[in-house]
Amino acid sequence: MTWTWFHRLGSPPYIYRLAGILTPWFGWLAGVLLVGALYDGLVIAPPDYQQGDGFRIMYVHVPTAWLSLMIYTWMAVAAAVGLIWRIKVAHAVAAACAPIGASFTAVALLTGMLFGKPMWGTYWVWDPRLTSELLLLFLYLGYMGLRSSFDDLQRADRASAVLAIVGVVNVPIVHFSVVWWNSLHQGSSLSLTGKDTIATPMLIPLLLSMLGFTLYFVAVLLVRLRGEVLRRERAASWVAEVVAT
Amino acid sequence: MSASLLRAENLHLWRAERHVLKGVDLRVRGGELLQLTGANGAGKTTLLRALAGLNHLEAGRVFWNDQDVREDRAGFHAALVYLGHEPPLKSDLTGIENLKYWTGMRRPLTDSAIAEALHATGAAGFGTRPVRTLSAGQRRRVALAGLVLAAVPLWLLDEPTTNLDTEGQQLIERLVATHLQDGGLAIAAVHHRLAIDPSRLRELNLFA
């Protein structure tokens, strides 16, 4: 009984319809939050006493960097579920995650570089955090490359799943790199336990922005997921129904 | 050995967009040869590989001695030999070395057993030459020696007569007949009719 939800989530037509219903909710909520964060972050929040207005890059850098890590984790978990329980929908989730994650990793790198020039005086240094984030991008690209080199989706799913799972070791490395090595990069400015290390007026837009980007990711994921689920269904009668018209 | 039995139910398999196996059922017992026939592209190779577990089945189940093979893959694999379109030989090793490592991985072998098997398949004369220097048919004969040596109940053969001369065609028939007599079973994709005791021969025709 308790496993029925699990089976339903593994059922392509159910997921396809559910994703279709949920997409606008996540999408619009994300839109509202992001617009709010933009206004709050660019206009209301006061300039930083050290970094001036430059700190406002944080409102795009931190959420995208966070997404890059979170998406990889989702992808690895989905891949593991798909591999272990042989659930097609889970593989579809992993496949849908990769391009989104790769693009936000690239954006995190770019915004970080644009952040670095005024703050550290250079676009790029070979610092552990920066390097490991670059490697994360390579992992995403390798994952997508491996996927695209198989003709058969089922094989691509399973092979790339192994890579996603193995590559997940990089995620804690990125996250803790600032702790494990002495780094130019900012340490953790948010923590659930200790007291926040940045001022509240600056923190609110950051939280709004992070939540907004996360919801945005889910919305895009759901759209992609529908596509990936369709590609994996052959000759099922429900496909004919949903693609009619 | 109690009579072995291979059974498959409702096998479905896609290759990319192509529905190749559309609900194949089969049942072969010890002492029987199932000959797979069908036009080029009908799915003979695909079916053999799927039975061996080398192709991913979308639906359907395979039973070995009434046990689902997924429950004991290693046990099932230990009971079968699959020979594909190309003989699985290392070109830098001699025939004897190839057999020592390939079949030796399955069961302990003596040198005399290898020599005997090579003799049985007409490969005695070139067992000590690197496989790379053998002709296509000579290579096939070395691979057949491995089949004999493995001494397993289930043979899965994909066009085993390829590259063999007329004497070689009869060799295949002799090998299969002996195998069936010993209680083994075989599934072979062959385009022309094999001269095998008709009471032991069954046919499965795949349609493209």
Next chain:
Amino acid sequence: MSASLLRAENLHLWRAERHVLKGVDLRVRGGELLQLTGANGAGKTTLLRALAGLNHLEAGRVFWNDQDVREDRAGFHAALVYLGHEPPLKSDLTGIENLKYWTGMRRPLTDSAIAEALHATGAAGFGTRPVRTLSAGQRRRVALAGLVLAAVPLWLLDEPTTNLDTEGQQLIERLVATHLQDGGLAIAAVHHRLAIDPSRLRELNLFA
């Protein structure tokens, strides 16, 4: 076209320590098929490759229309197609693309000519699929379409019936018969007898 003639005299060839061709003579004229027979390892493949100039002859000469082929290699090559044990196809290209580049290198081709050739060899249904996704016999049929398209007088075929189904065996016989009727000549290594007008068929048996 005046009747073509392939003649070889006293061919000798060693592979490593092995004297494979020991003074082979042959003579085939337009309209004739020379069937190479012999046990596995007799030297059929070696002889075909040597005639095409792909194996180095130790001694002996090959004449095409009474001219030593060494005097005009390009001209001789332009007059022959050699099909070996494996079809020379790029697995990432479709059948049509393969033919366009492979045979197109020899003579200008139209799309309709390609389509026609694929139709003639029963490969029309899968000419637009990457060769990698074809079964062994389907691949062979695409290669045969290239043979037809090349429209050259001399065919050198190494076990062309391999992997083909029963209908495919007849296809080979039909293709060869038409080729001979058109004044072409062919040398083919085939293990079983081909159903070809006996007056056109000659046999060369190689001994191992």
Next chain:
Amino acid sequence: MSHFLSMGGYARFLWPAYGVTALAVVLNIIWARGLLRRAKSEARRRIAMQGETR
């Protein structure tokens, strides 16, 4: 307004940063929709093909 745009002298870095982010946001939406559209038309084609062979 121009004061806002100049961002305390950080405009050279800030606006490109927001720019690439916005670009990624928009492109991801377009890509995702493209994928879904392609998957649908492929499914349609596949269904049509099966109808033929039957």
Next chain:
Amino acid sequence: MSDRLTPPLTAARLVVSRDLLLAFRRPEQLVHPLAFFVMVTTLFPLSVSPERAQLRAIAPGVLWVAALLAALLALDFLFRDDAQDGTLEQYALSGQSLTWLLLGKTAAHWLLTGLPLSLMAPLMGYTLGVPMSAGAGIMVTVALGSLALSFIGSIGAALTLGVRRGGVLLSILILPLAVPILIFGSRATELAIRGETYLAPMELLASVVVLSFTLAPLAAAAAVRISLE
């Protein structure tokens, strides 16, 4: 029909001895990664500047990048030949545990590439101006690093089996995972050159080896099964 099966360890030993035999049958294979390593380390001084002080400063980096590339290139062949001629398929169908067999293959691979590389590394270091006293340290770190790389690489090699020209894709897949090895390794080498204790990075390296040794053969076996399909 015999019921006696080859025991798993014997099967793994057969794999090792087969791969060693194959390598000795074609000794040029043994020489290749070594030659590549030597070439990269000699090319460098040619294209940078031959000043000793500068050379010595970049020596650990050059040694490690060269060793990593050499080992990576060799990895490309770990399973490829066996996949092409059907041997791997037969392994998967042998009824033996594929994990053990692949562990055997990986061990043989390290014996044939990583070990010679680590023996050669002190010598190449010397040509870059590294004192002989650092030799033992360099040898041990390169040996550990290449061992870890062989294991991690076996996953990538298995994943790219079904892929034509998998070689460079393999590098892309493996490098992100190999970077920690590179960083710890070159750090240890640097300390060794300076004559300081290099225990800390060495321990990190050893833990990477242990981790990859326990997990990689499992992942590689799963990957091989997938790519055979």
Next chain:
Amino acid sequence: MSDRLTPPLTAARLVVSRDLLLAFRRPEQLVHPLAFFVMVTTLFPLSVSPERAQLRAIAPGVLWVAALLAALLALDFLFRDDAQDGTLEQYALSGQSLTWLLLGKTAAHWLLTGLPLSLMAPLMGYTLGVPMSAGAGIMVTVALGSLALSFIGSIGAALTLGVRRGGVLLSILILPLAVPILIFGSRATELAIRGETYLAPMELLASVVVLSFTLAPLAAAAAVRISLE
């Protein structure tokens, strides 16, 4: 039976377009040498030291060694696939001049590897601290150098066809011939970085290109015929 033959230039053009089509059918192949180049240039700062001044000093060397290795690895595939599936045999038997056909193959190979590499080089230089102003110079020298390497490499690739795992043997054959390219190229790059005129080494590079362009296809055709036997 037709007597009209495909003219030699059309045949060579067919070879080029076939190879480009094949590459675009598998776009990851296009990306591979590039990715390798990027990775090697990334690895260096990781294992040497991330300090800008030191990085800039070794930048020309790193760039050129990385580009050379990337081009070399790609060379390994120049003829290998075609040899394996029998295409090369068919080329040799096509009645066309093998020299022209191989010239076509080599040209396609450069378009697919050398050209992207040279476009990428200035960018990677930047991450090593090379000023953007040196970009054009780096691009042109890498383009010329990789062109020469493609031609010279075609001989080596043809010679190692019959050899299994010819890859590293190929590198050993080619490297001595490639060293002049490396030296002239990195010298030109160094001058470009310093903002000085790099005409002298560039002319030397150009003359290597011309020389290899005229001789290499002939030698490669002879080598292919030999290895087919």
